[in-house]
Amino acid sequence: MDTNINLPIYLDYASTTPVDPRVAQKISDHLTLDGNFGNPASRSHKFGWKAEEAVEEARSHVANLVGCDPREIVWTSGATEANNLAIKGIANFYQAKGKHIITSKIEHKAVLDACRQLEREGFEVTYLDPTEGGLITASLIDSAVRDDTVLISIMHINNELGTVNNLHEIGSYAREKGIFFHVDAAQSTGKVEINLSELPVDLMSFSAHKTYGPKGIGALFVSRKPRVRIEAQIHGGGHERGMRSGTLPTHQIVGMGEAFRIAKEEMFADRKKIQAFHEKFYSSVSKIEEIYVNGDLENKVSNILNISFAYVEGESLIMALKDIAVSSGSACTSASLEPSYVLRALGRKDELASSSIRFSFGRFTTDEDIDYTLSLINHAVERLRELSPLWEMYLDGIDLDTVDWQTH
Amino acid sequence: MAYSKKVVDKFENTINEPAKYNVGRFDPKDMDIGTGMVGAPACGDVMKLQIKCERQGNTHIIKDVKFKTYGCGSAIASSSELVEMLLGKTLEEAKEIKNIDIVEALELPPIKIHCSVLAEDSIKQAIEDYEQKQ
Numbered sequence: 001m002d003t004n005i006n007l008p009i010y011l012d013y014a015s016t017t018p019v020d021p022r023v024a025q026k027i028s029d030h031l032t033l034d035g036n037f038g039n040p041a042s043r044s045h046k047f048g049w050k051a052e053e054a055v056e057e058a059r060s061h062v063a064n065l066v067g068c069d070p071r072e073i074v075w076t077s078g079a080t081e082a083n084n085l086a087i088k089g090i091a092n093f094y095q096a097k098g099k100h101i102i103t104s105k106i107e108h109k110a111v112l113d114a115c116r117q118l119e120r121e122g123f124e125v126t127y128l129d130p131t132e133g134g135l136i137t138a139s140l141i142d143s144a145v146r147d148d149t150v151l152i153s154i155m156h157i158n159n160e161l162g163t164v165n166n167l168h169e170i171g172s173y174a175r176e177k178g179i180f181f182h183v184d185a186a187q188s189t190g191k192v193e194i195n196l197s198e199l200p201v202d203l204m205s206f207s208a209h210k211t212y213g214p215k216g217i218g219a220l221f222v223s224r225k226p227r228v229r230i231e232a233q234i235h236g237g238g239h240e241r242g243m244r245s246g247t248l249p250t251h252q253i254v255g256m257g258e259a260f261r262i263a264k265e266e267m268f269a270d271r272k273k274i275q276a277f278h279e280k281f282y283s284s285v286s287k288i289e290e291i292y293v294n295g296d297l298e299n300k301v302s303n304i305l306n307i308s309f310a311y312v313e314g315e316s317l318i319m320a321l322k323d324i325a326v327s328s329g330s331a332c333t334s335a336s337l338e339p340s341y342v343l344r345a346l347g348r349k350d351e352l353a354s355s356s357i358r359f360s361f362g363r364f365t366t367d368e369d370i371d372y373t374l375s376l377i378n379h380a381v382e383r384l385r386e387l388s389p390l391w392e393m394y395l396d397g398i399d400l401d402t403v404d405w406q407t408h
Numbered sequence: 409m410a411y412s413k414k415v416v417d418k419f420e421n422t423i424n425e426p427a428k429y430n431v432g433r434f435d436p437k438d439m440d441i442g443t444g445m446v447g448a449p450a451c452g453d454v455m456k457l458q459i460k461c462e463r464q465g466n467t468h469i470i471k472d473v474k475f476k477t478y479g480c481g482s483a484i485a486s487s488s489e490l491v492e493m494l495l496g497k498t499l500e501e502a503k504e505i506k507n508i509d510i511v512e513a514l515e516l517p518p519i520k521i522h523c524s525v526l527a528e529d530s531i532k533q534a535i536e537d538y539e540q541k542q
Contacts, residue, residue, distance in 0.1 A: 311478065313452055316419070350449070386431065387431050387477060388478040389476040389478055390454060390478045405447070405448030406447065406448065
């Protein structure tokens, strides 16, 4: 194998990305006494004015990437807070209008847990099953809609599968019904074009650290036309037009701004490179017997590829791929032993769900990384199957569903 | 999940040198073979353990062992550890092996104790299968 390679290899960009060095430089220019460290809310001196200017420039970069007015961007601590602010903010503000919310079973926990909290406060939530390919459609939503439905919250790109929902279709449906539409777009920026001036979306959540920006900063788009109002969840000073109080972290905000500026400029080049990786990766892995891609290949971004390697358990595969940083669909690596709720919602059997691995590529992935990973996967899957009694049974022609397993 | 070095080493050695670490199969129909298979794919682990025994006086000695395991790293390490413990033991001695012996040998984290329980169940079942044939 190629010894001229930096190990371990990072293929977990959907989890978080490294900060782009240009972004890191920008951040460090906004920290120390000789930098732009002021409080953007300080109105009485130049330090404050300069910081405010930097914050507003960053806001324009974010707005520019997603095609909205800078005044529609509210800074938050990340996509989790943006999701909470959008969902609870709408629910609290418009509860006289209705107390029913529609979301899906494959949303990020930030959406699901915010909805669970609202259920405890007396709201009702419908959690839609996605299609087998991991998509949510307007017709699925239509089957759950009620007269008192006040909010639809559906993600743009699924973080485990990379599947892309049709926002135009869902948004048009929501507008027609007069229901607010929130979109978790944490995985979207820099991967696909978003033009909020045309999209029928009322609220959209963003994260910096999935797009080569720093952790701890994100934003919520709150539409001005049509005007959408939300109830603040954090109080204390009335920053961000009263929607989110707290001193603005200038260094993180300029980091997000710079990351999104670069994303706008380099999205096409990044995507072209990553598409080539996806093609190479998929064409090689698909030669392995009994593998299944999770999520609709036709409606998917190329930076995420989720594959089940049947008859091999996910955690052992991750251990065997020890120089490759990936995520397992099985949560065996965390505290719980449950297979991924996203894969289960697709109707995947538990054993296929727990045989899955998510590979995600990014700006700093190299051709050598892909080649090395592919050879390691081939080797590891072969070895673990040699060790697998299930693989042996499969080769012997035994249908595993007919076996009387001794569950424990 | 932070595994002990022992689990990691055992796992890696087993997958890199399967023959040396007794990965394989015997014909389960042979009279000197006892087979145990425990666990379920839906639970994330299945262990298949086979012992090859030989009568010596009043007792039976485990002369060879083969196994295959589908499961997480510690499930694979646990079966491999068990195999090493079994070689050369009499059936009476083998019955004395408890899951805690594997936990201690591999320094398994609490959340992975069930892997050692599964390994203990697999040897019990294999011995039972063998004894029924005699």
